[in-house]
Amino acid sequence: MAGRAxxxxxxxxxxxxxxxxExxxxxxxxxxxxxxxAEQYGVSRGTxxxxxxxxxxxGFVASRxxxxxxxLRTSQSQSFGELLSFTRWARSTGEEPGGRVVRAVQGPASGTESARLRVAEGAEVCRVLRVRTLSGRPVMVERTVYPEAVGALVAELEPDTVSFTVRLEEQGVLFADAQHTIDLVPADATDAELLGCGEGDVLLREQRRSTDPAGAPIEFSEDRYLPGTVAFTANSSAGSGSLARRAGRPSSG
Amino acid sequence: MAGRAxxxxxxxxxxxxxxxxExxxxxxxxxxxxxxxAEQYGVSRGTxxxxxxxxxxxGFVASRxxxxxxxLRTSQSQSFGELLSFTRWARSTGEEPGGRVVRAVQGPASGTESARLRVAEGAEVCRVLRVRTLSGRPVMVERTVYPEAVGALVAELEPDTVSFTVRLEEQGVLFADAQHTIDLVPADATDAELLGCGEGDVLLREQRRSTDPAGAPIEFSEDRYLPGTVAFTANSSAGSGSLARRAGRPSSG
DNA sequence: GAGTGGTCTAGACCACCGA
DNA sequence: CGGTGGTCTAGACCACTCC
Incomplete structure (x- = not known):
């Protein structure tokens, strides 16, 4: 009774x-x-x-x-793909996503980077800085670090490729899990220039570490959003909550 | 083989x-x-x-x-209680939590409030405005709305009660599930005064709707944190992610 | 006391990975 | 091709809620 699409x-x-x-x-x-x-669907109670x-x-139902x-709620849920991909998310909200690579460089991994990507310190990694837009308006600055194998694929993409994530998936890179940290951070000079805000203005930061089905890191990304452009939602329950709260700036960048 | 603590x-x-x-x-x-x-623990594979x-x-393991x-990660996870209770969270980080009730009023529920608490429009609700402190320093402003039954318990608490959540649990109010929304919001005049920041300064906002095991809403809270005081973490996976991203300000307060 | 979800077991077959 | 996790089944007993 297994082996179905x-x-x-x-x-x-x-x-x-x-x-x-509905x-x-x-x-x-x-x-x-x-x-x-179980009877309605013709399956066992376990299923x-x-x-x-x-x-x-x-977060749809409570049970005891x-x-x-x-x-508990009747709204539709978003897919994992729409969480990882700015492009998919934007399209699902009816917006027109865009992206422009500002800088893409390769180099040896720093201590922090090697820990986050679980590669040896000094191993080659690929760093990409991008501005993301909604209908032409800049809303987010994205700093992503890829391990060498993934970076090689990224390097072959056109600079104006809208979705790196989608292209990587087409190349067989599968995103299976991700860990996220959400906090606030002041805009640095680069952020200010790319987003058209003031240096020191507060931005919403999402740091994300994505892994493939084998648990190998695919990317580490730090995304900084202008206020009013994005909101994150989560559900938690007494049994096993995925959301947690941490102190201050855990890994200030 | 059931019936254990x-x-x-x-x-x-x-x-x-x-x-x-470890x-x-x-x-x-x-x-x-x-x-x-299964053999080591003397249980079945299903367990x-x-x-x-x-x-x-x-988010501890990947599997395929x-x-x-x-x-995937080796850090300890936080409990559901530490997510819902500012006091428990603060203590778990070694800080000294405090709270002061600024205003507590009862009144008929607005349309928004009645939907959030799933009570009839115009039903009596209890609204509490509090400043929360870490070691005496104000870090967060909390606006909580309780349905009448819970509000009656809240009304009996001393204004300087450190943790409403803990006291409510002692009274038999069980928190089972919660839905969260995290985004940015400019400080209003009240926020600015209570937190000592400027009006219009950007704060991190967490909106939270907590429900009991029966799915009945216990509270709706809107918490606004100063930058640099808090970070939220979450895990998501292709199977069923609890985290999602939404557009703009879903329910701007 | 009837109904319902929570826990646990035992067994089966399959899809997939890696040697 | 053996080892491993993913899926599904059938059945059992229990804790809890509500009438």
Whole structure:
């Protein structure tokens, strides 16, 4: 009963998510019991529970012993790809994304870089500085470091390539996991010039370390957004929250 | 084999997390196979997999078919309580937390408030404005709205109560899930006065809607931090990411 | 007490990775 | 080709909620 293009439990989860976002159960409404859903979909209770764990992780339902699951929110969820790719995100919001490479250099990894990319200190890495635009308006400055193997692919891309992420995926680079840190940082001279703001103005910073299915780092990126251009959302639960709060500036750049 | 204070899979997960953070497998190292762990802990493979799903959700391991799981990070993870409670968070970082109620009023819920707390429009809600301090230094302004039942408990707390969250939990209010939005917002006159910054200065905003195990909203809070005082971290994966990116100011306050 | 979700087991087959 | 994780099933017992 395995070996399908898409796992059964993912189809069930997707179907339930569709139902929820279409308001089939209402906001705060109750989902059918596991047993009922199992029969409806013709699957075992275990498969229904696997689907439910996806919905729970995405913040759609609350669940506890003794009562049926309750709808927590009805909005659609965003995909992993839209989180990693500025281009995909922009398009999903109806905006026209753009990007321009300001600088791309190769060189030996610093101590910080080698730790973040898990390569030997002094190993060659590829650094790219880009401005990202929405409908021509600069909104974000992106500083990305790639390990040598990925950097070789990046180096072959045209400077005006809109989405590096999409191109890398086409080359077989798979993004599987990412760790993010979100905080504030004052704009430096480069940020100010590229974004058209004042030096020292506060920007929203997202640092991101993406890894492939084998756990090997693909990129480390530091993105700085102008105020009012972006918001991040997350869900957390007592069982296992992915979101956490840290003190001050953990790795000020 | 059920009916324990803590589920077996949670003990296994906690034990593995401890091993990982103590470097027993190294950074980027491989974990033992599921079958091996099942035998070691004397549990079934299903229980080991449940434990692994916790580790995966918390960003500790990457996993794929064909090879053993790989350690992604070795740092300790924060608890759900430390995410929701400013006080617990501050103490976990070695700081001395403080809080002062600036204003606490009751009144009919606005349209926005009623939607956020899932109460009828015009239903009584309790609004609290507080300054939060670290070692006496103001770092955050907190605007929280409680539904009437919770507000009644809050109203009985002393104004200098350090942690409302902890006191509410003592009264039997259980926090089970939360949805968060993180973005930037300019300081208004109140923020500026309470935080000692300029009006219009950019602050980091976290909006949070917490619900109990039944899915009923407990609070809606809007917290505004001074730059350099806080950072949020999150993990996401292709399977089911809890983090997402949204456009502009989704619900500007 | 009936209904429901939480936990655990045992076993099966498959897809994938790497030697 | 053996080892490993991914998926699915069937069944069991328990804790909890609500009537």
């Amino acid at each position: 898409q796992a059964l439990y993912r189809k069930v989860a997707a179907d339930l998510e569709r139902g929820i976002s 308001g089939a159960y209402g906001s705060g409404g109750k989902l059918p019991a596991e047993g009922v859903l 229904v529970r696997q689907a439910m764990s996806v919905l729970r992780a995405n 012993r003794g009562t049926r699951r309750v709808v | 803590q589920a077996l899979y949670r003990k296994v997960a906690a034990d593995l997390e401890r091993g990982i953070s 470097g027993a497998y190294g950074s980027g190292g491989k974990l033992p196979a599921e079958g091996v762990l 080991v997999r449940q434990a692994m799903s916790v580790l995966r959700a918390n 078919r064909g090879t053993r799981r790989v350690v």
